[in-house]
Amino acid sequence: MDDSRTASCKSCIKVYLCSNPEDSVVERRALRENVFPRLREHCRHTYGLDFKVRGFSIMCITGPDQQTRQKLLQACRESSDGPYLVALVGAQYGAVCLPAQVEVAEFHRLLQVSQRAGISTRALEKAYLRDENTIPPSFCLQRQTRIHTQLHPDKQVRKNHQVHTHNCPRRDINRCLVYVNKISNGRGQNEGADQPPKEPNVIPHLPQALSDDSLLSQLCDHFLPSLVTSCQLLVYTTTSECDPRHGYTPARRRSYAEGLCQQLYSDLLALIDSSVAMGMGKSVSSPHSDDALTREQAEQEELCSLYSRLYDNDRPEEEEVRSYLEQRDTQHPLVVVGGPCTGKTVLLAHCAQQVDGALQGPSQMTGTVLIVIIQFTSLSVNLSPRHLLSSLCHQIAHRYNRNPEPSSRDPNPTLTQLRHNLSSLLSLCPTPKQPLVLILDGLDQAWTVSGPQTIKCLPSPLPPNIKLVLSISPTQTNTLHTLELHFPQSSSAVFGVSGCCVSVELGPVEGRGCVRMLAALLEGSGRRVTSGQQGVMNVALISCPLTLYARLLHRHASLWTSGTHQKHKVTDETLPVGVHSSITVFLVHLEEKHGLVLVSRALSYLTLSRTGLTEAELSDLLSSDDAVLAGYVSASEPPPSKFRVPEVEVERLLLDLKGFLVKRSVAGSHVLFWVSRHFGLVVCERYLSSWEMREEMHTAMADYFNGRWAYGRAKPLVISQNTGLNQPGPVPDTARMKKYIDRQPLGQPYVFNSKPSSSSSSPSSEHVRVNLRKLLELPYHLKESGRLEELGRGLMMSLEFHQAMLRAGLLGDLVTLLEDWEREGASQLIFPRERALLAGILRDSACLLWNSPMELSMVMKGRLLPFLGLCPELEGYAEEVTQGIKKRGSGLGVVLSPAPSTVPSTQCIFPEARQCPVTDAAGTVSGTVVVIQSDGSALVWSGREAEELKLSCEPALRFVSVRGSGTFILLSTQCNTQLLWDVTGTTCFQDVLCLERQESNSDQHSSTIVEGFLMCDDRMCVWWKGLSYVSVSEVSTSRLLTRLQCQNTVRSVSFPPTGQFVYCGQEKGTVSIFDTSGGTLTAICSSPAESSVIAVILSEDEREMACVDSRGHVLLWCVASKTDPKLLKECCSGSSHFEFINTDLSEESCILLVCKTQEIILWDTCDWEQWDHFRAPQGKAFSQALLAQDGQLILASLEACPSVLVWRMTTGQCVLSLDAGSPSQPLSLLKMESVLSVVTQNGHLTTWDSDVICAAAMVPRTGAGVREVVLEPMGERFYVIDGSEILWRWRLQTGSPETHFLHDGPVEKLCLSPDGSHLVSLSGEDVYVWRSDTGQNLHRIHGSRATEVLITSNGHIGVCVSQHGLSRVWKLASGAVVCNIHLYLADAQVSPESTFLLGRRHGDLLAVSLWSGTVSKRFSCSERYERSTVVAFRTLPEHPDFVIVMAASGSVYTWKVIEETVCRQFLLPQMFLCQPQVFHMSSDGSFALLSTDDDLITLLDLPHARLCRVKAQGPVLKVCLDDSGRYAVYICHPPAQDNGCACDLHTKPLLAVVRLADGGRLGRLCLCKTPTALAVSEELCVYVGFQDGSVGVYSISDITGRGGAVRERIQGIGRERPCQCDSEPVRWLPLATPSITWPKSSSEMT
DSSP states (O other), X not given: OOHHHHSOOOXXXXXXXXXXXXXOHHHHHHIIIIIHHHHHHHHHHHHSOEEEEEEOOSSOSSOXXXXXXXXXXXXXXXXXXXXXXXXXXXXXXXXXXXXXEEEHHHHHHHHHHHHHTTOOOHHHHHXXXXXXXXXXXXXXXXXXXXXXXXXXXXXXXXXXXXXXXXXXXXXXXXXXXXXXXXXXXXXXXXXXXTSOOOOOOOOTTSOOOOOHHHHHHHIIIIIHHHHHHHHOOEXXXXXXXXXXXXXXXXXXXXXXXXXXXXXXXXXXXXXXXXXXXXXXSOOOOOTTSSOHHHHHHHHHHHHHHHHHTTOOSOOTHHHHHHHHHXXXXXXXXXXXXXXXXXXXXXXXHHHHHHXXXXXXXXXXXXXXXEEEEEEEGGGSSSOSHHHHHHHHHHHHHHHTTOOOOGGGGOXXXXXXXXXXXXXXXXXXXXXXXXXXXXXXXXXXXXXXSOHHHHHHTSOSSOOTTEEXXXXXXXXXXXXXXXXXHHOGGGHHHHBOXXXXXXXXXXXOOOHHHHHHHHHHHHHHTTBOOOHHHHHHHHHHHHHOOOHHHHHHHHHHHTTOOTTOOGGGOXXXXXXXXXXXHHHHHHHHHHHHHHOHHHHHHHHHHHHHSSSOBOHHHHHHHXXXXXXXXXXXSOSSSOOOXXXXXXXXXXXXXXXXXXXXXXXXXXXXXXXXXXXXXXXXXXXXXXXXXXXXXXXXXXXHHXXXXXXXXXXXXXXXXXXXXXXSTTOOXXXXXXXXXXXXXXXXXXXXXXXXXXXTTOSOSSOOGGGEEEOHHHHHHHHHHHHHTTOHHHIIIIXXXXXXXXXXXXXXXXXXHHHHHHHSGXXXXXXXXXOHHHHHHHHHHHHHTHHHHTTOGGGHHHHHHHHTGGGTTTOGGGHHHHHHHHHHHHHHSEEEEEEEOOOOSOOOOEEEEOGGGGTSOEEEEEEOTTSOEEEEETTSOEEEESSSOEEEOOOSOSSOOOEEEEEEETTEEEEEETTSOEEEEETTSSOOOEETTHHHHHHOOOOTTTTXXXXXXXXXXXXXXXXXXXXXXEEEEETTTTEEEEEEEOSSOEEEEEOOTTOSEEEEEEGGGEEEEEETTTTEEEEEEEOTTOOOEEEEEEOTTSSEEEEEETTSOEEEEEOSSTTSOEEEEEEOOSOOOSOEEEEEEETTTTEEEEEESSEEEEEETTTTEEEEEEEOOTTOOEEEEEEETTTTEEEEEETTOOEEEEEETTTOOEEEEEEOSSSSOEEEEEEOSSEEEEEETTSEEEEEEHHHHHHHHTSOOOSSOOOEEEEOTTSSEEEEEOSSSEEEEEETTTTEEEEEEEOSSOOOEEEEOTTSSEEEEEETTEEEEEETTTOOEEEEEEOOOOSEEEEOTTSSEEEEEOSXXXXXXXXXXXXXXXXXXXXXXXXXXXOTTSOEEEEEETTEEEEEETTTOSEXXXXXXXXXXXXXXXXXEEEOTTSTTEEEEEETTSEEEEEETTTTEEEEEEEOOGGGOOOTTTOEEOTTSSEEEEEEETTEEEEEETTTTEEEEEEOSSOEEEEEEOTTSSEEEEEEOOOOOTTOOOSHHHHSOEEEEEETTTOOEEEEEEOOSOEEEEEEOTTSEEEEXXXXXXXXXXXXXXXXXXXXXXHHHTTTTTSOOOOTTTOOOEEEOOOSSOSEEOOOOHHHHO
């Protein structure tokens, strides 16, 4: 593997703040409160980097010791991707720290010199103790030691600075900032009380040392300037001139602090930006640059490199692994078995690093390049088996440069699909020259992934050129047993008699190996042990020879000193034995050093996190923790309003945890995680033993990742007089006080914008960074803290959360979260339907959302609104979509959603069915589906996954049929075994008819299969195909109660709830009634027609029995007397020659459906009258039909049709086509309690929610495709013409038709009066005049022969334009003719002043008087400028005297009709000539729509005399302008897709809006069906009619237009629709006969 990928990279900006803690309190507080939080946000938003500051705590003046400071400074230098040191130099020179360690010889010389000088060394000898455990032996400073010294600190400081600058490269010096504040007249007359003079720390009898002022002067005037000259160190010097009377006052100091904050912020910002831009260090890659699986592949490779570096001892098992890899054609896996802490993970990581690439081995393997893929399953972000298989498929395809299969783009594939994909890749990719080594570690950890489930998905036997290595603990017998069953051919070679793997057993490390390892660790840390200590450690290592224990012993031994007090001597009793005991002792040491609260909380947060925590997150969580923060609040003064846990305290703790707490990359961030899971186990046992504590901490983490206390929100802290450092324990209530403190945690937006202060709410993808940490951690902690309501509403049904998940490439994880939440531990399931609906929409739109995540809003706008009435909890989600338009300021919203073209579904594919087709299927009311394949195997589906039904019996059973009844499944096998399964019970399978087979002396049923069965309490009735008896058995005992022998073959059985009688329908029209108590025959009902009885239906009181025969006829019997039934009536269905298919009964609506090949018959079961019947489409035949939603819908499958069709019962209209996901015909339709499932022969199982189907089917629509939409002036109603005799009036507020205007023929034309009070419709030769408010048909005028109807602007006059007769002008109120027009005018229009009728005739434009019918004005191009003809014209309502005229030559004229003046505006180029059928103009004449050419729309800007072109996404179908001329609305085909996707989102037309002023695109929507009409209202609503008869209404919102007012007016439209079953539109009837007949003219009569 490439180590460069796993090398540690700089992932943060880490700055060490160096200052005198006594002299910089004000400055550091100002920086902490005002500068550092801003820099944190800048780095996080812009570069995805954490910004951290290390240094002294304001509340702890002493600070860390010298060694800790050096470690902190070194860490900042090595890990910071930018500046790493900021030094503040003030007016005081701080005390020099005593050295933590002094070598023995040097310490003795110091004592001798002091004693010769007569200086007492008692304090020095007390402070330092000799330690033989150091290398070399030294005197070590004891903790908490404070002595006065003045041993020439100037030399020591100068030496330290020189060493530091000498070892630093120049570029590191350039990453440092120094700020010097020189104070002039700082000691004022009144300063004594504020700053008492310091006593000189001078030891007598020694040469006089330099004073603090001298040292400070040398530092500021000589040393720092020399670095500026030699190394270009950036030093800022400020001189603060003070008033000699007052000195350096607090106000003066605050003024300096403010200037320092401004300068430091500017300098650090510039240095950070330049450093990152120049590539100084490798910053974390953009989280959205690659998809999630690619990121995870890199993370797994990094983990491999990390664990391989922990391989300290050569293990003999390494050679065994190598030997296995060098073998050829091994069809079994290699299993590494070892107990806890034996190093399985480290060994496999080391082997992966060693064998990756060219393998040097035997001659037959020479030159072979191994492709190694290792997966640490327990450390994956997603621990599900599906995610593991998806990751493996992705890595294999990537390493072999193969494109993944199309099915791999499924956002949430099933295990069956993934198993098929993995098998396909493993059989195709590896070659003899490039074999594959697949290493899976951690499958046996049951608390992470399901090992047995994953093992079952691996191919068995292994294909050629593949090596599989697994690590399993010997205690996981279930996993080992699954492995043995799955790879039976390897049992003799790999598995022993006990069932445990003995292939490679990883035992303890050799004792000497652990000793050598421990010695090397001690030497590397500058420590050693004495001989006595070594003996104790040797004994401990013999008892626990584990590498992790050796590392823990090294940490313990690092604390030992040869001068330790007797009670702390190292003995066999005091040394912990065992890993967990050692970890506990280590934690106790941390508690003593750092405090119990800090350690317990920090380690608990790290352990409870899902993927680990970054250092910044840990610091934020500890600062937000009241128990931790209270320890740093001073008891003597109130806490500041902004306060955090000192960063240095967290850093010191992390330094002590180094080696056990390591960093890894997760989703673009470097997080801390335990190198061994046993640390987490001990932490949980020690600190998290109660569920209440775990829930409390999960709640705190959920609040943090939700940003509850960010952005200045203060969190209350209960403080008291006892609160403070080292003050644990409860506080009396009387001493409590609540103080609100801003903890300054990081903000947690879903998306980081590089310019967070920008007002734009929709930044482009180039400027945003997804907050992956929030996406990964927040859902987990909400679930673990029990906040399921917040999880459901705040995340699962949040558009913002979904948008962020898509941007991060986590579409699959999002769909999994929505679909499989209940499987991940949420027992209190909430919002199941809403989640399933969202998951279905996301799944169906995955092909678009994979590459265009920003299209989510468009998808939801088009697909979610029809279901809001069914899922009201999603109204908040829909409101987010609307709010997104408001935030952007422009967009295209949905006011009325049309009928959806698809219904969200859940699909499952059985790849095995490609070779073994499905032969039978059955379901239960709970939703479980069982399918039988042609090879006799059975598959069970219960939600998402399909598993093969395998029973522990030999030989394996082969199934031939399956039947379902209630919650029971009955399986028939080839060996005549009948297995009953209650899917809701604990008992799996029961051979219910075993005693019957034993009692039977014949084998007549040995080759038959079950026709059906019914359950009643503990009894079951079963009947078989082709047999004439029914078996009644007791389920609990499998005992045969009785056998009911019939005269003929049994076709149907009724077993009522009372269970006393059984009614058996048979061939030849007979029904036998049996008493089950004795098995006696009580009566026989016979039909003279002798047709097979295919259904027996009993009334609720069992007094009437209806028998349905194969002809579809019904015989009704009175069976009140079971011994003497009476025939009441025989009901015939008409045709009887069609083949019978099936029946279905809806008890709620009292409807019986009888399906035949060519018709469906509906019976009313109340009075047993035929209610309706439906014929099959021409040339088609039904294969199955069912009733849905209490008989409101009919669902049917047709032969040679891959879809399921849905008819509305009341209208007989086919309203939906449900895609079964397969080109083959559905095999079975399974109606269960709340879902409909379809199974196809080639193995596709598709499931829909029945209520969702009903919601989609009940969306209002007309009877045929919409041809024209006519709008009322106020926009409250609109009219739809669909080519039928019905004129539909819709109400926008309800979103459904409210009125039908019935005609005697198809409606051809419609015209509304300007005030909307009247409407005139044209149907055949009749003109209908209606009152729109009352629906009264005022006039029915016959003999018009009109082709167009018009109404004048004053609403008084109507015009009927006829192409082959007289055009008549008539009064709207009475129908009386005003005048006749003898000329036919094409494209006729009424002038705005209601004076003329304008139209084209023979190339001229004529204006005919509406009072006389004569030509008053004429416009002719040939008489003026050119020999051309008029091709188009438009009147201008806002300029009623003018008409815009377009000539065929391209000339554009303005014609003032009254004065007959003409102005030629300009000449269009030849390529931009006007298309008359497209030409449209705004009311003010500002813009004209000229033509369309493929994907180009040409417009004319008349005021500016320029041509404009709009490029659409594809060929334009329809286009129009709004009345104001501000927007162009068009419908176009989508662009062609390279991936060949044929879904609606990629093949159906798009609706788009363009702002004409600047060409800006306001928005677009996928219509997902075929549009047939387009119109735009004055209120900027777009009306689209569709081929299926539905209408969609969309609002144009624009900050520069009038969309805002429209949006407010229609805010609540389209949310809830009334039930279409309960309310039918009002139907207005026409006059029976014409009320007015216009006489024909002489020309018309001829």
